[in-house]
């Protein structure tokens with residue numbers, strides 16, 4: 417009889433609870449060294465939700481939980497090279513874009529995404545940092561409208577981004593204007609509205625109805641909620657849910673991550689994206 421490995425130190429796990437096939441999700445986003453937003457948020461959300469993140473860095477930001485100091489976009493050629501390299505190697509179930517910063521980056525990412533025109537795409541139109549300050553050049557909005565919204569399965573603007581990208585400050589009209597660009601669904605997050613409950617709205621090109629979703633307002637000020645939501649949406653789409661169900665599941669996952677949020681520094685709180693496995697934190 418052959419001697420087996422010494423397994424006395426191995427903790428028993430239910431092998432059936434480990435996902436066998438982790439869908440690959442391709443994300444394009446900026447690095448936030450505070451760990452609150454950007455690709456740290458995307459990576460931790462996707463891993464927590466049973467997906468494998470393929471991460472293409474578009475920008476480096478200099479920020480903490482109190483302030484954004486500056487950002488530097490990476491050269492388009494380097495962004496394209498990162499994406500081509502992973503796409504030559506792995507199949508992508510869903511793609512998601514976060515901080516792109518300029519029209520040059522948008523054009524590069526749109527070119528890469530044309531390699532898989534049929535796969536779902538979540539577009540988080542990042543314009544501003546939550547602590548204040550811009551994460552984009554003035555040419556970003558028009559480029560998103562022209563090159564990415566027509567290709568998007570879902571876009572996830574917050575109210576300010578929705579108004580900045582459209583020509584009206586009526587939320588229904590703004591969302592319908594963005595749908596008219598070719599985007600199939602718009603999930604407008606409503607945290608910044610002065611309402612007792614937070615109301616998020618899903619607008620669909622296939623329906624006149626708006627799917628509103630109300631959540632108790634949490635008292636803290638958060639950094640990274642938008643990235644968490646958009647990545648969770650990408651994850652649930654990658655697991656095969658329809659947009660409506662994926663949006664509901666992503667909103668619930670994000671609300672609970674915020675409820676379990678914590679303050680890693682002196683400023684804003686960040687979502688605890690591992691709340692499902694860390695009930696006490």
Ligand code: PLP
Pocket residue numbers: 445446447448453454455477479514515542544545546547551638639640641642643644
């Ligand atoms: N991406 C990066 C790199 C950021 O630094 C930020 C905010 O600071 C965002 C995205 C947007 O953050 P949120 O998820 O809070 O919308």
